[in-house]
Amino acid sequence: MKGRILVVDDERDMLLLLERIITEETDHQVETASDPMVALECVKAGGFDLVITDLKMPKMDGIRLLEGIKEIDPTLSVVVMTAFGTIETAVEATRKGACDYITKPFRRERILVTIENVISIQSITRENRALREALGKQNGFASLLGVTPVMRDIFDRIRQVAPTQGTVLITGPSGTGKELVAKAIHAHSRQKENRFITINCTAIPENVLESELFGHVKGAFTGAWKDKRGLVADAHGGTLFLDEIGDLSPILQTKLLRLLQEGEYRPVGGNVTRKADTRFISATNRHLRKEIARGRFREDLFYRLNVIHFELPSLAQRRGDIPLLGHHFLKKYAGINNKRISGIHPSAMQRLMALDYPGNVRELENIIERGVIFCRTETLMPEDLFLERERSQMIGALPPSLGQLPFKDAKDQMVAIFHRQYIDQLLRDHGGNVSRAAQKAGIQRQYLHRLMKEAGIVTDQYKGLPDHQSAEPEMN
Ligand SMILES: Nc1ncnc2c1ncn2[C@@H]1O[C@H](COP(=O)(O)OP(=O)(O)OP(=O)(O)O)[C@@H](O)[C@H]1O
Numbered sequence: 001m002k003g004r005i006l007v008v009d010d011e012r013d014m015l016l017l018l019e020r021i022i023t024e025e026t027d028h029q030v031e032t033a034s035d036p037m038v039a040l041e042c043v044k045a046g047g048f049d050l051v052i053t054d055l056k057m058p059k060m061d062g063i064r065l066l067e068g069i070k071e072i073d074p075t076l077s078v079v080v081m082t083a084f085g086t087i088e089t090a091v092e093a094t095r096k097g098a099c100d101y102i103t104k105p106f107r108r109e110r111i112l113v114t115i116e117n118v119i120s121i122q123s124i125t126r127e128n129r130a131l132r133e134a135l136g137k138q139n140g141f142a143s144l145l146g147v148t149p150v151m152r153d154i155f156d157r158i159r160q161v162a163p164t165q166g167t168v169l170i171t172g173p174s175g176t177g178k179e180l181v182a183k184a185i186h187a188h189s190r191q192k193e194n195r196f197i198t199i200n201c202t203a204i205p206e207n208v209l210e211s212e213l214f215g216h217v218k219g220a221f222t223g224a225w226k227d228k229r230g231l232v233a234d235a236h237g238g239t240l241f242l243d244e245i246g247d248l249s250p251i252l253q254t255k256l257l258r259l260l261q262e263g264e265y266r267p268v269g270g271n272v273t274r275k276a277d278t279r280f281i282s283a284t285n286r287h288l289r290k291e292i293a294r295g296r297f298r299e300d301l302f303y304r305l306n307v308i309h310f311e312l313p314s315l316a317q318r319r320g321d322i323p324l325l326g327h328h329f330l331k332k333y334a335g336i337n338n339k340r341i342s343g344i345h346p347s348a349m350q351r352l353m354a355l356d357y358p359g360n361v362r363e364l365e366n367i368i369e370r371g372v373i374f375c376r377t378e379t380l381m382p383e384d385l386f387l388e389r390e391r392s393q394m395i396g397a398l399p400p401s402l403g404q405l406p407f408k409d410a411k412d413q414m415v416a417i418f419h420r421q422y423i424d425q426l427l428r429d430h431g432g433n434v435s436r437a438a439q440k441a442g443i444q445r446q447y448l449h450r451l452m453k454e455a456g457i458v459t460d461q462y463k464g465l466p467d468h469q470s471a472e473p474e475m476n
Helices: 012-025 035-043 062-072 086-096 108-136 149-161 178-189 206-214 252-261 286-294 299-305 315-336 346-354 360-375 400-404 407-429 435-443 445-455
Strands: 006-007 029-033 050-054 077-083 100-104 168-171 196-200 238-243 281-283 308-311
Touching: 006 012, 006 400, 012 029, 035 050, 035 062, 035 149, 035 346, 035 360, 050 062, 050 108, 050 252, 062 077, 062 086, 077 086, 077 108, 077 315, 086 100, 086 281, 100 108, 108 346, 108 360, 149 308, 168 178, 178 196, 178 238, 178 308, 196 206, 206 252, 252 299, 315 346, 346 360, 360 407, 407 435, 435 445
Parallel strands: 006 029, 006 050, 050 077, 077 100, 168 281, 168 308, 196 238, 238 281
Antiparallel strands: none
C-alpha cells in the first residue's frame, strides 16, 4: 500500500536524510516540517498515514506534539525518534499512543521496516473501521456476515431465491456457513413463521434416519411403542434442511427422491401415503458430481436437489471478510465469557489475515474464542491466539487465565482443548483417514466427525500425510 508520511524534526539534515531514504527506497509520499506547529497544521489538513517525529525540539517537545496529533486524529500512527540514552521518554511516548520508537543514530533498514509495518497495520485498521461501519448497516441477515463482492452476491441471491419455493443445494467446504445460508433463506421466505428443521444425514444411523425423517407407525419395529411423527411432518409449511446430503445412504436417496418427485412419503411400517408441504434445502461439502461419477450419489436426485445452487467460497478466497468476522466473534465471545476486550491489535489482525484456514470460518471462530479466553488485556494480542499450533505449549501447563473461571467453565475449556489436540494427533497419525482414526480411538466414525466439526478440524489439513497404521485407501 502506498502511504503518505510526515517527518518532523528541527534538524534540517535529519529531515533531508529521512526524505531521501523514503523517496529512494519506498513508494510512499513524504513531506517534512521543521516546526511542530506547522506539523500540527499539516495533520489538521489530513491525509497522512504516518508521522515520524523527533522527541526533542525547541518549540514544542515531541510528547506534546504527539498529544496534539492524537487530539486531532486519534487513529493516526506516530513513530518517535529519540537519541540513544533517552529511552524512558520513548517509552512514555508509546504509553501516550506512539506505535513505535527508533533510537538515533538508526540503521536505514530499521527505519524502512518500521515504516512498512506501521503503514500496513494502519491500512488494516482503517479497513476494520470501514468494515465495522458496514456491519452496522448489515441487512437483516442476522449473523451471516460478509462484505466481499462474493458474499454480497450471495446476499443478493438469497433475497431473490428466498420468497420462492425452489429447492436449494448449498455446496462449499466445511465451516463456510452453509447452514447459516440455509437459515437466512428460511428467514427471508414466506414460510418464515413456520419451523426450520435441520437433519444431519451423517450423524444418524441409516435405520434410524428413515424413521426420523418420515416417522413410523406403532409396532413398525422393536421399540416402536407408538406412532411417531417424522421431521418432514414437523417441517410442514416450513423448511427442512438436509445437512451433509452427500452422505445419505443409497436406500434413503431413493426414498428422498420419491419425496421430492411426488411430494409424498410413507411413514416406516405404514401403508398410508402422506403429502409433504415443505421447502427443501440441502448442503454438502462433498463434490456431488464426483460422487455421481463414482456411483455413490444418484444423478436424478442430484438434479432434483440442485434447482438453485449456492457455492460458498473458502475463507481463504475471501480474506477481506476476516476483519469483520474477527470482530464479530470477538464481541460474541467477550460477551459469553464476560470479558472486557474492545479490539484486536493490528499485529494480531495481520497474523489472522495471513492464515490458511482449512476449517474456514469455524476455524477463525475457534481461534478467536480461544484468544478471548486467554486474553488478559483489553486488546486481543498475537500471543493470545496460540497460532503456533497450541499443542506443545499447552500440555502440562494449565493456562493461567483458566484459574479465573468457575470450575465447570475451566473444565469445559480444557476438555475442548484436549479434544482439539487429541483429534489433531489422531488424524495426523492416520493421514486424515477418519474411519481408521475412529477405529483406533475406539469411537464411532460419526462421533469423531462431530468432534472434528466442533473443533473446526477438517481432513484436508492432513491430506498427503502418511497413514502410519495402514496403506488402505480412505473410507469416509
Ligand atoms: N458468513 C458468516 N458470518 C458469520 N458467521 C459465520 C459465517 N460463516 C460461518 N460462520 C460461523 O462459522 C461456523 C460454521 O458455520 P456453518 O455451520 O454454517 O458452516 P457449514 O458450511 O454448514 O459447515 P459444515 O459443512 O461443517 O456443516 C458457525 O459457528 C457459523 O456461525
